[in-house]
Amino acid sequence: MPILSVDLVVPSSSSQPTIVPVPDSPTADLPLESLTLSGILPGHSNLSWLWRGCRHNLRRLRLKSCEGTGDEDDDESFADCLQRLRDLELRSCRSIADRVLLLAADRCRSLSSLLVYDGGSRDGLRRFIARCGPSLRVLDLRLPLDLDNGHLSAAAERFRGRLVSLRLQSCCLVTGEGLKALAEAVGAVLEELVLVNCDVVEREPGLLTSLGQSFQRLKRLDLSYNEFLLDKEVMSMVVSCKGLVEIRLRGCGGLTDASVVSVLKHCLLLEKGDFMQCCRISSEAVGLLIENSPRLGRVFVEEGKVLDTVKCGH
Incomplete structure (x- = not known):
C-alpha cells in the first residue's frame, strides 16, 4: 500500500515546537502555513480532520501524485482550507486536478x-482562468494536458497588467499567436518568462524578437531544452531585454558563442547564466562572459569548460 507522507512546516513566527493533533482532536487549529501531501488514494477518507485544522492558517499547499483529497466523507473540509491559500502546486494529480482547480x-x-505539472484538462484549465481571483501573479504550467492558444487568450484577458511570471514547459499546442496575445496584455509588467521545451520558439522565426520587444521589463528568461533554437533568435531577443539578471539556455544544442557574446553585450545586469549542455558554446566564450560581467555571480557550465577557462587565464 502506498505510503501517505505529510510535510508540515511551522510558521517562522513560532519558536515553539508544534504538536500535530491526530483525528482524536478533530476541531483543533493547526499552526501550519505550508503543507505537502503525496500519495493520497481515492479510498483515503480520514483526512477531514487535517483540512479542518488547516482552514485558518494554510498559505501554501502542495499535492503530489494524489488521486484523492482524503475528504470523501466531508466535501467541505478540503474546500474550506483553500480560502487563504497564496500558493498552490499540483504535481501528477491528473484525476483530481480539475476538481481542485x-x-x-x-x-x-x-x-x-499556481503550478500544475502533468494535469488539468482543457476545460478545467479554462474554467480556472475564467473564474480565479484578481491576485494571481505567477502561472506555471508544466506538461499541461491540451493547453492551447484559447487558454493563453483567456489568460491575456483575465490577467491583463497583472501577471509577473509565466512559466510554460512542453506546451506543444501553443503557437506564436497565443504568446503574442499574452505579451500584449502583460508585457508591461512581466518579469519572468519560461519557455522550456516549447518548440514554438523553434517553429516560428521572429517570435522571440516580437516577445523581446513586448517584455522590456523582463528580468529572468529560460529557454532551456529547445534543441534547435538558433543564435539569431536569442540575439534578437536579448537586444530588447537589457534588464535581464538571469538567463537559462541549458540544452539548447544549436546555440554557439554568438549567443554568449550577445548576452555579454546587451545584458549588463546579468547575475546568473546557465549554458549547460550547449555543446557548441566554447570555454573561451564562457571565459569572456565571466571576465567582463561584473555582476555575474553564478554560471552553470560543464566542468571541462571551467578548467579550460582557468587555463586560458580568465
Missing part, C-alpha cells in the same frame, strides 16, 4: 501562484 478558483481569494 475549480475549488481554488471559487474559494481562493488571495491565490498569487
Whole structure:
C-alpha cells in the first residue's frame, strides 16, 4: 500500500515546537502555513480532520501524485482550507486536478501562484482562468494536458497588467499567436518568462524578437531544452531585454558563442547564466562572459569548460 507522507512546516513566527493533533482532536487549529501531501488514494477518507485544522492558517499547499483529497466523507473540509491559500502546486494529480482547480478558483481569494505539472484538462484549465481571483501573479504550467492558444487568450484577458511570471514547459499546442496575445496584455509588467521545451520558439522565426520587444521589463528568461533554437533568435531577443539578471539556455544544442557574446553585450545586469549542455558554446566564450560581467555571480557550465577557462587565464 502506498505510503501517505505529510510535510508540515511551522510558521517562522513560532519558536515553539508544534504538536500535530491526530483525528482524536478533530476541531483543533493547526499552526501550519505550508503543507505537502503525496500519495493520497481515492479510498483515503480520514483526512477531514487535517483540512479542518488547516482552514485558518494554510498559505501554501502542495499535492503530489494524489488521486484523492482524503475528504470523501466531508466535501467541505478540503474546500474550506483553500480560502487563504497564496500558493498552490499540483504535481501528477491528473484525476483530481480539475476538481481542485475549480475549488481554488471559487474559494481562493488571495491565490498569487499556481503550478500544475502533468494535469488539468482543457476545460478545467479554462474554467480556472475564467473564474480565479484578481491576485494571481505567477502561472506555471508544466506538461499541461491540451493547453492551447484559447487558454493563453483567456489568460491575456483575465490577467491583463497583472501577471509577473509565466512559466510554460512542453506546451506543444501553443503557437506564436497565443504568446503574442499574452505579451500584449502583460508585457508591461512581466518579469519572468519560461519557455522550456516549447518548440514554438523553434517553429516560428521572429517570435522571440516580437516577445523581446513586448517584455522590456523582463528580468529572468529560460529557454532551456529547445534543441534547435538558433543564435539569431536569442540575439534578437536579448537586444530588447537589457534588464535581464538571469538567463537559462541549458540544452539548447544549436546555440554557439554568438549567443554568449550577445548576452555579454546587451545584458549588463546579468547575475546568473546557465549554458549547460550547449555543446557548441566554447570555454573561451564562457571565459569572456565571466571576465567582463561584473555582476555575474553564478554560471552553470560543464566542468571541462571551467578548467579550460582557468587555463586560458580568465
